[in-house]
Amino acid sequence: MARQKKTDTDLSTEEKIKEAARKVFTRKGYAATRTRDIAEEAGINLALLNYYFRSKEKLFHQVMVEKVQQLFSVIAPIVNDSSISLESKISRIAESYIDMLLKHPDLPIFVLSELRNNVPSFMNIVHPEKLIRNSSLVTQLKKARPDINPLHFLANILGMVLFPFIAQPVFVAALALDARQFKQMMEERKQLIPAWVKAMLKTK
Amino acid sequence: MARQKKTDTDLSTEEKIKEAARKVFTRKGYAATRTRDIAEEAGINLALLNYYFRSKEKLFHQVMVEKVQQLFSVIAPIVNDSSISLESKISRIAESYIDMLLKHPDLPIFVLSELRNNVPSFMNIVHPEKLIRNSSLVTQLKKARPDINPLHFLANILGMVLFPFIAQPVFVAALALDARQFKQMMEERKQLIPAWVKAMLKTK
DNA sequence: TTTTATTTTAATCATTTGATTAAAAAATTT
DNA sequence: AAATTTTTTAATCAAATGATTAAAATAAAA
Numbered sequence: 001m002a003r004q005k006k007t008d009t010d011l012s013t014e015e016k017i018k019e020a021a022r023k024v025f026t027r028k029g030y031a032a033t034r035t036r037d038i039a040e041e042a043g044i045n046l047a048l049l050n051y052y053f054r055s056k057e058k059l060f061h062q063v064m065v066e067k068v069q070q071l072f073s074v075i076a077p078i079v080n081d082s083s084i085s086l087e088s089k090i091s092r093i094a095e096s097y098i099d100m101l102l103k104h105p106d107l108p109i110f111v112l113s114e115l116r117n118n119v120p121s122f123m124n125i126v127h128p129e130k131l132i133r134n135s136s137l138v139t140q141l142k143k144a145r146p147d148i149n150p151l152h153f154l155a156n157i158l159g160m161v162l163f164p165f166i167a168q169p170v171f172v173a174a175l176a177l178d179a180r181q182f183k184q185m186m187e188e189r190k191q192l193i194p195a196w197v198k199a200m201l202k203t204k
Numbered sequence: 205m206a207r208q209k210k211t212d213t214d215l216s217t218e219e220k221i222k223e224a225a226r227k228v229f230t231r232k233g234y235a236a237t238r239t240r241d242i243a244e245e246a247g248i249n250l251a252l253l254n255y256y257f258r259s260k261e262k263l264f265h266q267v268m269v270e271k272v273q274q275l276f277s278v279i280a281p282i283v284n285d286s287s288i289s290l291e292s293k294i295s296r297i298a299e300s301y302i303d304m305l306l307k308h309p310d311l312p313i314f315v316l317s318e319l320r321n322n323v324p325s326f327m328n329i330v331h332p333e334k335l336i337r338n339s340s341l342v343t344q345l346k347k348a349r350p351d352i353n354p355l356h357f358l359a360n361i362l363g364m365v366l367f368p369f370i371a372q373p374v375f376v377a378a379l380a381l382d383a384r385q386f387k388q389m390m391e392e393r394k395q396l397i398p399a400w401v402k403a404m405l406k407t408k
Numbered sequence: 409t410t411t412t413a414t415t416t417t418a419a420t421c422a423t424t425t426g427a428t429t430a431a432a433a434a435a436t437t438t
Numbered sequence: 439a440a441a442t443t444t445t446t447t448a449a450t451c452a453a454a455t456g457a458t459t460a461a462a463a464t465a466a467a468a
Contacts, residue, residue, distance in 0.1 A: 029233070032321075034456090035456060035457085036455075045417050045418080047417065047458080056456065109317055112313060113313055132378055132379060151389065152393065155371075156363075156400070158371070159363035159364045159367030163362060166316055167359075173332075174332035174335070175337065176333075185353065199404055200404065238426090240424095250447095259426075259427075261426095
């Protein structure tokens with residue numbers, strides 16, 4: 001079989017390679033990933049990877065763009081929707097973020113650790129400044145607590161949501177938690193985090 | 205100069221290499237680090253690295269043990285001291301953790317991302333289960349809120365303290381924060397986090 | 409069916425990289 | 439000062455790794 005029809009069940013070779021790349025890059029990071037690992041995972045010859053993507057670097061870049069978007073696009077529409085109240089925003093962020101991360105637990109540590117190597121390359125893709133400066137959420141936070149930099153609350157929400165996933169291996173090993181218990185805990189946090197943030201906003 | 209006197213100003217070659225290894229490993233991670241990078245950073249011949257430490261793996265292990273301890277030993281004495289009240293504990297954890305991390309901002313992302321590769325190898329060094337199960341802090345949290353798994357509050361405290369450092373590159377790039385502003389924000393959090401946790405513990 | 413274009417592979421290259429070796433240099437001991 | 443031990447270096451190895459090439463296999467077009 002050489003070329004595949006563009007129609008039909010087109011999980012093409014190209015997409016098979018990209019899927020394998022997503023898996024291996026996300027689990028091991030750029031530097032620890034060998035192009036041969038990806039080829040093997042995809043069940044294809046190594047040369048095919050370079051035939052379709054030119055280089056490890058270019059393949060990684062495509063995956064990275066996807067993953068950065070995946071990490072930011074969950075909250076972007078919520079944060080910027082001025083028709084949603086502050087409390088609703090926080091609930092929806094917690095809920096949709098946790099739901100997504102339960103499916104992709106190693107996304108945050110992957111993106112954040114790769115991003116620190118070269119933030120600028122991916123800055124123009126996500127524009128995280130739009131998630132913050134003058135976003136509806138930040139405006140609402142400023143109004144609720146004019147005395148505190150709204151970035152504090154953003155850091156709190158993201159920290160409470162993302163940190164358990166980032167530290168998951170340690171928590172799991174330290175407490176002999178199994179996957180079910182971890183999931184249960186994160187499900188609880190969908191309710192708890194909004195209540196906690198609400199309480200935090202009321203401190204004087 | 206060959207051997208150095210064991211007494212005297214003994215920043216020995218061995219220590220010079222280790223210091224360079226700390227720096228490079230912490231900044232780039234294990235896989236992205238070349239032993240030649242470390243040798244150059246230390247200003248020594250590559251063969252010396254293997255002469256003193258046998259292998260990249262063994263050198264990394266020594267550095268990693270130090271770094272894991274550095275990350276956990278800040279809070280270990282506080283968490284287990286039953287003579288300190290719950291509120292004091294939280295204040296002290298926030299303060300000493302933030303002080304330490306302002307000096308070593310890339311410690312958390314380094315340790316957590318390397319740790320996910322093989323937690324067990326370093327588990328016997330830190331015994332994080334002692335920081336949690338039956339620690340004084342957990343006992344106090346259970347007493348304050350018997351209805352909520354104390355691990356939630358631990359995750360919240362650590363998340364609010366550590367996450368800003370983990371996401372620092374993104375925050376800094378997104379908001380054009382400079383080092384001074386970031387430091388100021390973290391200084392504010394030394395006061396704010398304990399107040400927030402106190403409020404969280406009171407929600408019903 | 410023949411021809412052409414596309415896809416896939418096996419083999420191979422050139423570099424990088426962790427590690428070793430044998431010899432030189434420096435310090436310590438006798 | 440001579441002998442011995444320790445430290446350092448230059449040169450080199452072997453394996454790993456990203457990438458290329460030329461040929462084979464397959465599909466599509468004529």
